Amino acid sequence: MEKLALLGGTPIIKETPKELFRWPIIGKEDEEVALDVIRNNRYSGTDISEKFGEEFAAWQGVKYGLPFCNGTMSLAAAMFAIGLKEGDEMICTTKTYWASAAPANTFGVKTVFCNIDNNLSMDPTDIERCITPKTKAIMVVHYVAYPCDMDPIMEIAKKHNLKVIEDVSHAQGGLYKGKKLGTFGDVAAMSMMSGKSFAAGELGMFITNERKYYERALAYGHHERFDEKHIQECDDLRHYYYITMGAVKGRANQLCTALARVQLKYYDERCAEIRRAMNYFWDLLEGLPGIRPIRVDESTGSNMAGWYCPHGLYVAEELHGLSVNRFCEAVRAEIDGQCGPGGNECLHTHKFFTEFAVNKTDEDPTLQKSVDIECFSIPWFIHCDKEWIERYASGFRKVIENHEQLLEDDEKKKQQGRWIGTGSKVR
Numbered sequence: 001m002e003k004l005a006l007l008g009g010t011p012i013i014k015e016t017p018k019e020l021f022r023w024p025i026i027g028k029e030d031e032e033v034a035l036d037v038i039r040n041n042r043y044s045g046t047d048i049s050e051k052f053g054e055e056f057a058a059w060q061g062v063k064y065g066l067p068f069c070n071g072t073m074s075l076a077a078a079m080f081a082i083g084l085k086e087g088d089e090m091i092c093t094t095k096t097y098w099a100s101a102a103p104a105n106t107f108g109v110k111t112v113f114c115n116i117d118n119n120l121s122m123d124p125t126d127i128e129r130c131i132t133p134k135t136k137a138i139m140v141v142h143y144v145a146y147p148c149d150m151d152p153i154m155e156i157a158k159k160h161n162l163k164v165i166e167d168v169s170h171a172q173g174g175l176y177k178g179k180k181l182g183t184f185g186d187v188a189a190m191s192m193m194s195g196k197s198f199a200a201g202e203l204g205m206f207i208t209n210e211r212k213y214y215e216r217a218l219a220y221g222h223h224e225r226f227d228e229k230h231i232q233e234c235d236d237l238r239h240y241y242y243i244t245m246g247a248v249k250g251r252a253n254q255l256c257t258a259l260a261r262v263q264l265k266y267y268d269e270r271c272a273e274i275r276r277a278m279n280y281f282w283d284l285l286e287g288l289p290g291i292r293p294i295r296v297d298e299s300t301g302s303n304m305a306g307w308y309c310p311h312g313l314y315v316a317e318e319l320h321g322l323s324v325n326r327f328c329e330a331v332r333a334e335i336d337g338q339c340g341p342g343g344n345e346c347l348h349t350h351k352f353f354t355e356f357a358v359n360k361t362d363e364d365p366t367l368q369k370s371v372d373i374e375c376f377s378i379p380w381f382i383h384c385d386k387e388w389i390e391r392y393a394s395g396f397r398k399v400i401e402n403h404e405q406l407l408e409d410d411e412k413k414k415q416q417g418r419w420i421g422t423g424s425k426v427r
């Protein structure tokens with residue numbers, strides 16, 4: 001038996017090779033476009049942002065792309081675009097970043113949370129349970145880059161005449177059965193914040209094929225383009241020109257859209273490399289007890305995009321009930337970090353929704369199922385360096401094969417997720 005590093009044995013990796021994980025990849029071209037904005041004071045214009053909006057829409061294969069100052073704002077604009085208003089309800093998966101749901105509160109819209117499946121994604125079989133006469137929309141989140149099962153989701157939406165918003169913050173460029181994520185719903189919105197898969201500082205993007213939704217998103221937060229030149233179809237918006245209807249200033253900083261234009265050029269090839277690396281990592285761990293990959297079979301035409309925030313599913317029963325917290329602690333000791341329990345905390349457990357919101361979310365004991373699904377994060381390999389990936393995989397393998405050493409001092413605490421972005425564990 002090999003002694004685990006957590007218990008005083010020798011770790012597999014003593015120091016993280018930083019280049020393997022550095023993201024985004026920044027080259028001379030990025031630096032030059034950023035300098036041009038700085039030297040010429042072009043932050044607040046819209047020329048660069050308009051170009052990026054067009055290029056991104058073309059890359060997505062949709063008609064309209066509208067950059068916002070961040071993903072949260074683009075999601076609020078998406079809710080406004082499809083006409084969500086006071087008294088309506090929106091169904092959202094409970095395990096996601098807060099911005100998938102919280103902006104609904106600013107419109108007096110109640111969020112109704114639905115369960116996740118074993119890939120941590122919205123469980124399509126739980127959606128109809130959440131529908132009431134007030135339901136107007138489904139917020140679909142391609143969580144940790146796993147493409148949601150869009151066929152049944154779109155079928156349910158059609159049957160009940162519901163609008164669909166896709167939050168593509170984790171999965172830009174990903175495919176579901178050969179079709180790009182973000183093109184299934186009526187509208188899509190996403191973060192392009194510096195830590196995300198498509199990373200360009202602080203940036204968001206709204207996309208749609210419908211002129212009227214594009215115009216409403218403009219009206220929501222782009223005062224400098226909210227005028228007769230840009231509003232062509234939505235006559236009812238004309239009275240409000242020049243003051244945004246969201247009472248927010250949502251346009252993007254052109255330092256970020258300039259970077260985003262360069263990032264877009266290389267994005268697909270960089271994601272393909274990440275997928276090669278991540279698939280190789282999971283192949284090495286195939287069949288081990290206690291863990292399951294969260295990934296798709298690419299032969300179906302689906303893929304994991306830039307494999308943002310990669311996670312695996314944890315099955316404690318297969319490791320004598322070892323807690324996921326202790327498991328991750330032991331892995332971290334072997335590989336110098338990069339393995340944590342829980343993912344995002346389930347949103348229905350937060351008082352923002354159950355106490356503060358204008359239309360409070362109802363308590364729903366069936367959602368405990370989502371809280372109980374255990375998972376852990378794994379390293380996000382940016383390059384397919386097989387030797388290093390093999391070392392990382394052997395760190396996980398070592399903990400699994402020697403997990404009995406950990407059972408004695410295991411506090412058996414339940415999984416602790418995170419309110420991601422704060423670094424805090426609350427429970």
Ligand SMILES: *Cc1c(COP(=O)(O)O)cnc(C)c1O
Binds near residue numbers: 193
């Ligand atoms: C990051 C994130 C957002 C919010 O985007 P920001 O750019 O940080 O405002 C929304 N939804 C999901 C799923 C995210 O991960």
